[in-house]
Amino acid sequence: MRISAAQRTENENRIRAAMDRLLRGELPPGGKCDIKTLAREAAVDRTAFYGTRPYAHLREEFERRLEALHQAGEIPDPREAQIIRLKTESAKLRGRLTKSERIIDEFTDFRTQALAQLAAQHEEIVRLREIAAGTTRVSHLPSARTTVIGSCS
Incomplete structure (x- = not known):
């Protein structure tokens, strides 16, 4: 028409x-x-x-x-503006989450290494104590005495 x-x-x-x-x-x-x-x-x-x-x-x-x-x-369009704002906010939050996950992984690795070091040190202490207990050449020192400083008379 x-x-x-x-x-x-x-x-x-x-x-x-x-x-x-x-x-x-x-x-x-x-x-x-x-x-x-x-x-x-x-x-x-x-x-x-x-x-x-x-x-x-x-x-x-x-x-x-x-x-x-x-x-x-x-x-x-306010809905479109909201969508853009939410996408931007979501991207920022994803970035923060990725950073947090990386930091957590680093701390987990550090914790694992620290525990391994502590376990190795503990084993070394136990080994040295066993060696010390079996040796007669190790002499034990007397316990420390507490001395009182007196006045001169």
Whole structure:
């Protein structure tokens, strides 16, 4: 079905108005900042935005403006902004988790080495005690006496 030039102009005006609202972040409930929502808000068939259809240039303009907003760090769709924020936060947490796991592995290795050293030292002490107990050449020193320093009379 062909539309008149006046209808086409009216449709383009509705599309541009809807485009401006969406890019300002005024999203309808359940809508996103995308072509599907743009078509629904402008009351135009979505297929008219693709290929050689009459409003393909408006789709390209919408996508260009949306990309420019993204590059400027502005995201009109609050859900998309939340997704990006959560992905960034998730990446940071994964990095912290990886670092924590590496530190835990280092401490576990250190603990294992320390326990092995203690066990080896204990075995050496036991061996030396056995050698000392079997040898008569080792003399035991008398226990230390406590001396009181007296006054000179």
